[in-house]
Amino acid sequence: MPLNQMIRMEIYTFVLLAVIAIASALGMILSKNTVNSALLLVFNLLSIAGVYLLLQAQFLALIQILVYAGAIMVLFLFVIMLLNLDQEESFFEKVRVKYLIAFLLGAVILGQILYSLGGVTDLLPEISPDMEFVGTVEALGDVLYTEYLFAFEMTAILLTAAVVGALMIAQYKKKKTDESE
């Protein structure tokens, strides 16, 4: 009885999170206001973090909230604020053929992916109950700091290079200020 109830609970939670995720993703691509799009994307990222929790990936759920919904989306909002955008006009009035083609292409690709997913579930191995807890911080850190230590250090270099590159690209008219001084 408890197992059955647990599975039902899991299904309910999953359906709730999936509906929030899909609805906010649709709202994101359809909303005219850029800030609304960004906030709906935050909703989507949070609900996907909830799905990660359902999958016993606690570490990634936390990282998703901290890095994606926190840091990256704040960056997006800052850039939206800096650019001072006006609303995108005539979203659905003009060039309907283009939208039709886009939706058609999306439907075709969705069909392809779902079709190819059909055969995947037979290939899964049977896993023991203790193997279900691979997503804890302990299990992940254990592998990350031994087997993947080099890649982890490379990530640090990558992030440093990204910061320096962003500073170089977004710098505001450096040459002119040099001449004026």
Add this chain to the structure above:
Amino acid sequence: MIGIDWYLALSAVIFVIGMIGVLIRRNAIVVFMCVELMLNAVNLSLVAFSAYHGDVTGQILVFFSLAVAAAEAVIGLAIILAIFRNNLSVDITKINLLRW
């Protein structure tokens, strides 16, 4: 646990929504956010496979993909800022300098 196909189907739907967004939107920032959405959908399927195989490698891959996505977001937004300074627009139909 419920079947893995639920997670994979959710991932596919979100991926396709992001793809449609990239195709129909003209605001460069929204296009960029749609790319983030697609990255997230793929991360979701990686985590699902990792959990159902009982193998931690998929989640390590998602960790690195998060780091690369952060770097990519920083650089991409800097490029959008630089384009906005030159063009005074983030409409991708007006950024056609390299168009044939």
